């Protein structure tokens with residue numbers, strides 16, 4: 584996959600750059616009565632020109648619902664969504680938007696070139712075909728039928744379709760799912776180019792690594808609410824990357840003071856910590872208690888790591 588040469592349309596990201604899309608206290612419920620699902624609650628979100636924003640969160644966090652509200656696919660139950668200052672369902676707003684969502688609905692029997700031509704036809708000033716093909720890594724696939732492509736190749740076609748209208752804002756729901764490592768890296772480079780050219784880019788991902796590699800700003804969502812937001816460095820400093828467990832007499836109060844510790848709990852003689860990284864914690868533990876035994880270091884699940892960020896957890900101190 585190669586990257587595109589884009590023209591610079593807006594100055595680089597700053598708080599002076601235009602807001603392209605926003606959610607203002609947006610909530611979304613599905614169903615009624617006891618079956619109600621609160622997918623998103625009171626979400627505040629804004630995307631600016633030239634900015635790459637990653638929505639990060641575990642399965643069912645509400646990422647796709649948030650994207651659906653931003654792109655006008657679904658209306659908030661309460662609160663508001665704005666796209667280019669308008670209702671996201673307004674055609675004039677959607678013409679400046681490119682989206683690659685999880686469900687495609689693309690006919691299997693159309694060839695890649697026909698599909699791209701069809702989608703280019705929907706927009707007043709589409710991106711040149713060659714640029715779409717290059718950006719989406721579709722070289723050599725133009726004559727193939729969509730339904731005969733591999734999952735990863737189909738994702739690339741959907742990526743190309745999202746770029747067809749030369750959009751000012753591009754929204755990608757888990758764009759790298761199903762892509763191999765090389766294709767993923769290529770797509771990352773293209774996403775960076777899109778933001779550098781002054782477009783706004785929003786993507787959802789389960790992977791902190793992906794958000795870290797790409798985003799100017801990360802919004803972490805869990806159970807429909809924002810639990811953290813900031814630059815990748817700020818988020819990484821708060822998301823625990825390691826679980827350290829040891830048989831030790833060290834107290835919870837002391838353990839909480841160790842560098843990067845997000846959570847500490849005790850289970851009988853075992854102390855368990857979630858921390859940004861293991862080494863500083865191991866040093867502090869063994870300094871304090873050289874007789875600590877059965878020390879293990881493992882990776883917490885993403886769910887656990889995100890939960891450690893929430894403030895409503897019982898504090899074990």
Ligand SMILES: Nc1ncnc2c1ncn2[C@@H]1O[C@H](COP(=O)(O)OP(=O)(O)OP(=O)(O)O)[C@@H](O)[C@H]1O
Pocket residue numbers: 613614620621622640641642643644645646647648649789
């Ligand atoms: N159309 C719908 N009808 C009922 N419930 C829904 C609908 N769409 C989403 N939900 C529910 O809303 C919650 C949030 O779902 P959403 O798809 O937004 O999460 P997500 O963060 O995108 O998850 P994933 O990473 O698994 O794609 C989930 O509990 C989901 O089951």
